[in-house]
Amino acid sequence: MVQPLTQSQPPDGSSLSADASGDIPDAHPGKSLTLQTALPLDCGIAMEAVTIAYQTYGCLNAEKNNAILLCHALTGDHFAADPHPVTGKPGWWSNLIGPGKLLDTEKYFLICSNVLGGCMGSTGPSEINPETGKSYGTDFPGITIADMVRAQARLIDALGIDQLFAVIGGSMGGMQVLQWAASYPERVFAAAAIASAARHSSQNIAFHEVGRQAIMADPDWCDGNYALEGKRPVRGLAVARMTAHITYLSEAALHRKFGRRLQDRHDVTFGFDADFQVESYLRHQGFSFTDRFDANSYLYITRAMDYFDLAKDYGGVLANAFYGTKTRFLLASFTSDWLFPTSESRAIVHALNSVAAPVTFVEIETDKGHDSFLLDEPEFHETLEGFLAGSAYLKGLEISPKMAD
Amino acid sequence: MPNSGPTVLTNIRVDLQLVADLVENNSRVLDIGCDDGQLLYHLVHEKQVDGRGIEISHAGVSACAKKGLSVIQGDAETDLSDYPSGIFDYVILSQTLQAVREPRFVLEQLMRIGRYAIVSFPNFGHWRIRAHFALKGVLPNTVTLPHPWYETPNFHLCTIRDFFKLCEIMDLKIEKMIAVNAQGQALYSPTLRWANLIGEQAVFLLSPQVCSTPK
Structure with missing residues (x-):
């Protein structure tokens, strides 16, 4: 050889x-x-x-x-x-x-x-x-x-x-x-x-399933044929990434990094904007991920791990x-x-x-x-x-x- | 890339050298409680052994791993039962037997997985300990046994004679017995009685009794 x-x-x-x-x-x-x-x-x-x-x-x-x-x-x-x-x-x-x-x-x-x-x-x-x-x-x-x-x-x-x-x-x-x-x-x-x-443990499969469901629930996923439709399920993929990202960190690390600090504001807004820094961080992680990753790849590879x-x-x-x-x-x-x-x-x-x-x-x-x-x-x-x-x-x-x- | 060979080691602790001298070249060795891997490293590089180690402390395992040794974080009481029988030529248990919950079980495991076991422990029969106890009526505080009774990890202390008896009960053959001082130097000890008096520590080379009498 x-x-x-x-x-x-x-x-x-x-x-x-x-x-x-x-x-x-x-x-x-x-x-x-x-x-x-x-x-x-x-x-x-x-x-x-x-x-x-x-x-x-x-x-x-x-x-x-x-x-x-x-x-x-x-x-x-x-x-x-x-x-x-x-x-x-x-x-x-x-x-x-x-x-x-x-x-x-x-x-x-x-x-x-x-x-x-x-x-x-x-x-x-x-x-x-x-x-x-x-x-x-x-x-x-x-x-x-x-x-x-x-x-x-x-x-x-x-x-x-x-x-x-x-x-x-x-x-x-x-x-x-x-x-x-x-x-x-x-x-x-x-x-x-x-x-x-x-x-892969049951808990790990469970987290992956949440991610996959988020992708497949995005209407832009189009039953997996988003490429043909000229669309991309970015919201679903971003949520999948947000969930997964939490599992890659620890409570101590998250707390040290963000605590309960607010994002560019002095008080909570009584709305669903990213009030907390940790929310803003996760949203950024989720959406920037969609620039470089394909939703179907995410489905297939998580399945392989499961x-x-x-x-x-x-x-x-x-x-x-x-x-x-x-x-x-x-x-x-x-x-x-x-x-x-x-x-x-x-x-x-x-x-x-x-x-x-x-x-x-x-x-x-x-x-x-x-x-x-x-x-x-x-x-x-x-x-x-x-x-x-x-x-x-x-x-x-x-x-x-x-x-x- | 040429192999420049191992770096030559000149110094290992005297007590470790004593153990190293009992091990044959090119053999398969498991060192339980291998600490920072000094003995194991010496054996791997100077005696070309296939060496493995088990160490309970994180710092110890980490030091071993950095030296490129195959050492796992674990302990004698839980991890030995994984190994197949007769897989090692030598199983080394240094200064640990007195600190395990079930010394006899651990010794059985050593004899199961190794052809030979090398066991060392502090000797509770040393004359200074006897004198200390006899004269002062309190538990001894020595170089080999430095902890007060309420925080000692050594809850199965024994004398060289006690250990002899256990070997007899377990049908083990004592290939070699060396009485050792606190610094780990071998002492001249022609008889068991003498060894038990002057040895601050002891090193035993054991093998399963080959010609045991039929029961």
Whole structure:
């Protein structure tokens, strides 16, 4: 499988374009790969001509053993380090990626792809269905986390990489990490699942359902065919985002940031304007989200997360998913994360212990909630850095990590 | 990228060195209560062991993770039962047995998951403790047992002789017994009686009794 990396012609004959300029006029910046053979999905459909949009940072070494796959969360995308092409905001892990940084681009070859079902260039409900010439809308097949990972594996094939040095991701990205470790154990040397879970909890499904109902209740959703009608269900999508955004924070963080402070006024207005700063903040978060995200993508990806239950695919025993694994694992959770609480990470640790897998597990103390994995959390960053350094040492990539604290 | 090899370590604590010397190269080791990972790091880098750790304190786990060690936040009483039998060559329990709720259960778990167990604990039979108790009639306050009775984490203190008895009851083979002073240096102790008198701490290397008499 190891073949020289060519930008124009990957080994499987898929077309690999170096950047945005190409056949599709409105393509997003970044790289993309179109699969020449069908991608089998869990729902039973084999999907033709799947496109995977991705970005890379750093260089693949001659041994091809320094590649790290970064898996993005629900509303993330492959612009992990560079400014977002729509919003212009820094990439979601731009604080960690770069020369000399934790994810050192002088040492590692970083790959991040937009998930299947996404809306930033990978095949998703807003893309054109080649069979009908119209956007998929709700004709898009239901997808799973395993489908996303299967698509990523095709990309890794195309890049000529046998084994990834590491797969790293937070939240839904962590689900992909676990799925990678279960589906392709020999292709993952080290796996870091941050603020994640091996299954979506009932409460998490419940919150997603509220979001989906908000989208589908928006008349502009048009039964999913808003693209054909020239409309966009921005109000529904904004409410979905507002709800979800609360779950990414903690009560303490919200209170510290806003308290009961009023927004540009001295007293309440006895109306339904955004009297409170927290309301104004949420409205802003909700509506700015609609600039960069597609409502149907939101439906499909939240569904994929809801369906995720790794143990279910292995006879109901999570440990079976990792039986005989040689992969090194890092699990990290955050004390104030009530969306993916520590107990979920601990369940994975117990499963990994029962197959004697090498695992590091840390619960990081913070009051910033689920979003902590995207924020400046030195304790978490030092842990991830130590894990990568320890893995690199065992892989023969570098000298041993520092003994000093 | 060439592998420049591990940095050479010169110093680890004497008591840890004593434990490290009991471990064979290239073995599989679980260090329970591994603290900041000093011993585990030494074993991984100097003895090429496949090392894992369990540590209860957040600061300890964090320090271990930063050193690249596979260490989980957990404790001996709840997390050992997850591991499959016989998976490790050595299971190390340093200065912890006296602080667990059920020492016998924990010892059983050690013997189940490891081929050998290395157990160290403060010796309540040391002459100074005996003298202290006999002469003053109060519980001792020593370097190895610094806490007053009302806030000590050590609620299952024992003497070297007591531990010997437990090993007998559990049919464990004592491969090695080392009496140790407060600084962790091994002491010359030809007999059990002598060890129990002069050892401020003890280190045991245990294995399941291989040639036990039929019952």
